[in-house]
Amino acid sequence: xxxxxHPILEFDRGREIEFEFDGRKLLGFEGExxxxxxxxxxxxxxxxxxxxxxxxxxxxxxxxxxxxxMTVDGIPNIMTCVTPLKEDMKVETQRGKGAILLxxxxxxGSRPTEARRGAKDVATVSxxxxxxxxxxxxxxxxxxxxxxxxxxxxxxxxxxGQLIKQTHMFFGSREHYAxxxxxxxxxxxxxxxxxxxxxxxxxxxxxxxxxxxxxxLLANRRHIELRADAVILATGASENMLAxxxxxxxxxxxxxxxxxxMNVHGVVPGKRVLMVGAGNIGLIVAYxxxxxxxxxxxxxxxxxxxxxxxxxxxxxxxxxxxxxTSHTVQRVTGPDRVESAEICRVDDHWQPVPGSERTLSVxxxxxxxxxxxxxxxxxxxxxxxxxxxxxxxxxxxxxxxxETSISxxxxxxxxxxxxxxSTAMIEGRLAGLAAAELLCREVDxxxxxxxxxxxxxxxxxxxxxxxxxxxxxxxxKMFKVGS
Amino acid sequence: xxxxxxxxxxxxxxIGAAVAYYLAKGGMTNCVLLESEYLSSGATGRCGxxxxxxxxxxxxxxxxxxSVRIFKTIEEELDADIEFLQxxxxxxxxxxxxxxxFHKNFELQRRLGLDVEILQPEEIASRVVKQVNxxxxxxxxxxxxxxxxxxxxxxxxxxxxxxxLGVEIELFTPVTRILREGNRIVGVETExxxxxxxxxVNAAGSHSVPLARTVDVEIPITPYRREILVTEPLERFFDPxxxxxxxxxxxxxxxxxxxxxxxxxxxxxxxxxxxxxxDFLTMMSRKLSFLMPALKHVKVVRQWAGLxxxxxxxxxxxxxxxxxxxxxxxxxxxxxxxxxxxxxxxLLSQLILGQKPDLDIDRLNARRFSEGDVDLDHSVV
Numbered sequence: 001x002x003x004x005x006h007p008i009l010e011f012d013r014g015r016e017i018e019f020e021f022d023g024r025k026l027l028g029f030e031g032e033x034x035x036x037x038x039x040x041x042x043x044x045x046x047x048x049x050x051x052x053x054x055x056x057x058x059x060x061x062x063x064x065x066x067x068x069x070m071t072v073d074g075i076p077n078i079m080t081c082v083t084p085l086k087e088d089m090k091v092e093t094q095r096g097k098g099a100i101l102l103x104x105x106x107x108x109g110s111r112p113t114e115a116r117r118g119a120k121d122v123a124t125v126s127x128x129x130x131x132x133x134x135x136x137x138x139x140x141x142x143x144x145x146x147x148x149x150x151x152x153x154x155x156x157x158x159x160x161g162q163l164i165k166q167t168h169m170f171f172g173s174r175e176h177y178a179x180x181x182x183x184x185x186x187x188x189x190x191x192x193x194x195x196x197x198x199x200x201x202x203x204x205x206x207x208x209x210x211x212x213x214x215x216x217l218l219a220n221r222r223h224i225e226l227r228a229d230a231v232i233l234a235t236g237a238s239e240n241m242l243a244x245x246x247x248x249x250x251x252x253x254x255x256x257x258x259x260x261x262m263n264v265h266g267v268v269p270g271k272r273v274l275m276v277g278a279g280n281i282g283l284i285v286a287y288x289x290x291x292x293x294x295x296x297x298x299x300x301x302x303x304x305x306x307x308x309x310x311x312x313x314x315x316x317x318x319x320x321x322x323x324x325t326s327h328t329v330q331r332v333t334g335p336d337r338v339e340s341a342e343i344c345r346v347d348d349h350w351q352p353v354p355g356s357e358r359t360l361s362v363x364x365x366x367x368x369x370x371x372x373x374x375x376x377x378x379x380x381x382x383x384x385x386x387x388x389x390x391x392x393x394x395x396x397x398x399x400x401x402x403e404t405s406i407s408x409x410x411x412x413x414x415x416x417x418x419x420x421x422s423t424a425m426i427e428g429r430l431a432g433l434a435a436a437e438l439l440c441r442e443v444d445x446x447x448x449x450x451x452x453x454x455x456x457x458x459x460x461x462x463x464x465x466x467x468x469x470x471x472x473x474x475x476x477k478m479f480k481v482g483s
Numbered sequence: 484x485x486x487x488x489x490x491x492x493x494x495x496x497x498i499g500a501a502v503a504y505y506l507a508k509g510g511m512t513n514c515v516l517l518e519s520e521y522l523s524s525g526a527t528g529r530c531g532x533x534x535x536x537x538x539x540x541x542x543x544x545x546x547x548x549x550s551v552r553i554f555k556t557i558e559e560e561l562d563a564d565i566e567f568l569q570x571x572x573x574x575x576x577x578x579x580x581x582x583x584x585f586h587k588n589f590e591l592q593r594r595l596g597l598d599v600e601i602l603q604p605e606e607i608a609s610r611v612v613k614q615v616n617x618x619x620x621x622x623x624x625x626x627x628x629x630x631x632x633x634x635x636x637x638x639x640x641x642x643x644x645x646x647x648l649g650v651e652i653e654l655f656t657p658v659t660r661i662l663r664e665g666n667r668i669v670g671v672e673t674e675x676x677x678x679x680x681x682x683x684v685n686a687a688g689s690h691s692v693p694l695a696r697t698v699d700v701e702i703p704i705t706p707y708r709r710e711i712l713v714t715e716p717l718e719r720f721f722d723p724x725x726x727x728x729x730x731x732x733x734x735x736x737x738x739x740x741x742x743x744x745x746x747x748x749x750x751x752x753x754x755x756x757x758x759x760x761x762d763f764l765t766m767m768s769r770k771l772s773f774l775m776p777a778l779k780h781v782k783v784v785r786q787w788a789g790l791x792x793x794x795x796x797x798x799x800x801x802x803x804x805x806x807x808x809x810x811x812x813x814x815x816x817x818x819x820x821x822x823x824x825x826x827x828x829x830l831l832s833q834l835i836l837g838q839k840p841d842l843d844i845d846r847l848n849a850r851r852f853s854e855g856d857v858d859l860d861h862s863v864v
Binding site for chain 1: 614618619715716717718720740748749758759760761762765766768769770773778780782783
């Protein structure tokens with residue numbers, strides 16, 4: 001179902017167009033994701049799993065998890081959650097692994113037989129930043145400010161990363177964009193880049209990062225090689241899955257996915273939702289669901305206490321939504337989509353308490369059970385990997401300047417350890433400044449020093465207090481290990 | 484870890500695992516296989532898994548044909564699935580030299596009883612595989628009994644069967660040096676202690692060279708990086724391995740549905756470099772989408788590199804080392820170790836057990852290099 005009224009958002013939808021789904025004509029809006037268009041038409045099942053033929057829908061909605069693969073215009077394994085809808089597109093439920101069209105004509109031209117390496121066009125840049133979210137854009141602003149020629153690459157057509165779906169206001173001081181909604185912060189970060197030697201390359205996927213800091217890029221089905229003197233990885237994070245019976249059933253969605261669907265595309269995920277996770281994301285998304293007119297049956301969390309800010313929890317409770325701590329979801333049921341969820345209490349050892357089971361009638365289960373840093377590019381390049389549970393698991397080892405074990409390769413934001421957008425912006429700043437120091441011979445050292453100490457103390461302020469304890473501990477462990 | 488063994492095998496690739504199995508099967512069960520990382524972590528696990536019988540010299544063709552014979556029943560013998568499939572090999576000729584050589588190969592292979600045939604370009608689509616672009620193809624040879632298998636599963640199958648017979652396998656146990664007294668082997672020193680043994684099989688691929696040096700033996704092997712990539716899985720649409728020596732490519736669709744393949748750069752520098760390169764990714768993608776245009780929308784999901792342990796004649800070094808009793812070499816496979824592993828390993832185990840090998844492998848002893856008696860095979864990718 002599409003949202004027509006929203007207290008905060010206005011949806012600037014594209015042209016209404018016709019497309020085909022399994023032979024049926026449907027209507028959607030040009031440029032919205034295929035997944036959103038299907039969902040708006042009440043379609044939740046996108047594919048069949050390969051081995052057990054189970055129905056699958058989307059899960060992450062940001063091109064990370066490959067749950068939403070479908071055959072589009074004859075090409076299998078298309079991530080429909082990030083592929084824009086076009087007029088007359090032919091979208092098909094994918095069964096099995098997908099078959100390729102065997103009608104492709106033979107390309108004319110000579111055989112590519114070059115037997116030697118190198119000798120081809122490679123674009124170059126001083127600094128390449130992967131990810132145009134809060135960390136990447138802040139890094140670009142500060143590196144650019146120091147005079148570094150910078151390219152920011154992002155696979156999405158719109159910059160801002162996950163900020164583009166954050167309708168809530170940030171906390172803290174003005175410096176940390178408090179009292180501003182996430183959706184507006186992105187615009188401000190872009191505005192900060194004007195007049196600087198910074199270029200944005202949107203709609204461009206980084207396929208790989210090679211040992212000589214060469215990036216393999218895919219833009220509009222064209223391959224580009226870009227060699228950079230330094231690289232900042234601001235690649236964000238992926239939503240965690242939770243294992244329970246039928247957890248792959250369409251209707252079990254990541255919290256980020258629900259936000260994308262609802263706040264970017266203006267499509268509600270369902271009529272009645274169970275939110276799993278009472279951290280800030282769970283609480284905020286539960287509230288956003290209420291704002292969009294969706295019923296929230298409950299917010300549950302296995303921990304004995306609410307993890308998020310109490311002000312967020314209070315808003316939910318005032319709206320009459322119960323927050324059940326020491327509770328978990330045991331299973332969901334439904335033929336090809338969620339129809340109900342069974343929850344139960346857990347004891348001090350996180351074990352289900354027999355007899356405490358309850359069944360909730362819901363059509364959507366939203367998982368807000370943490371994130372995992374996206375460090376694949378760093379690991380592919382050979383950056384040292386380390387495991388810090390407080391930072392979200394496996395992360396690229398880095399020093400306080402955000403430099404990894406490979407000189408000139410930095411990592412910032414959620415990719416360097418799960419925190420919040422506000423800390424991501426400061427980490428981006430620090431990484432941008434560190435890259436500038438590395439790359440610029442004639443840099444204003446005094447100014448650099450001042451900006452760095454400003455950012456460092458800012459980061460300290462943000463991580464102060466009980467809510468910053470996990471990140472503090474995680475970073476302490478990280479810096480003790482060293483990059 | 485055992486401290487005394489009748490034989491220590493160094494290297495947990497297909498060769499080490501198969502030698503361990505055949506030794507145990509022949510009665511020598513007190514063997515230890517040492518692997519510095521995990522099974523198939525070296526060249527075996529990085530290879531394309533092709534099993535080709537179409538070779539240009541008689542001994543190689545014979546070895547390969549005998550290996551296929553073993554592969555055909557190995558799943559039953561080892562009680563394991565190794566994804567063995569006789570999908571055939573289609574070998575494409577583009578040049579005059581190719582055509583001339585292919586005719587010679589064909590004569591030789593037919594004489595040995597191989598079911599190889601010559602195909603004209605226009606026959607390829609109807610006889611073998613529809614989607615090959617035959618532009619520029621002069622002719623092809625096709626052998627339907629050529630095969631492929633999963634190198635990880637094959638190695639694991641041999642290793643587990645060896646263990647069932649009493650062999651001990653120690654993973655993550657790097658060998659620091661081999662121990663020699665006078666002209667004989669007396670043991671192996673590892674990071675976890677010493678194993679006394681009168682016999683050592685050096686099956687460590689390119690790393691066999693530094694290992695042999697610890698007992699002052701030089702083996703003429705040069706490591707070269709070879710790169711390979713794999714695509715997302717697709718429903719099965721072709722069976723054979725498709726290769727060309729002059730165009731420089733090999734690729735097949737594995738059981739899981741992914742297409743796996745690679746080629747070699749002519750100017751690859753020797754060394755232990757195992758990094759992946761963007762050059763390979765782009766060139767291999769171009770080659771694949773030229774030769775099989777249907778693949779051009781298919782996504783590459785991974786690329787990696789491994790080492791060819793290349794000898795001067797691109798033939799393996801098999802047999803006991805002159806002057807060092809008990810020091811057996813099983814290395815230098817030059818990129819085709821997997822496909823001949825069953826036969827070669829079986830022959831080497833016969834040699835170690837003091838039996839007469841049922842096929843002459845003396846020609847593969849390292850001493851051939853000092854005698855200057857080398858016969859180059861033209862069918863190396």
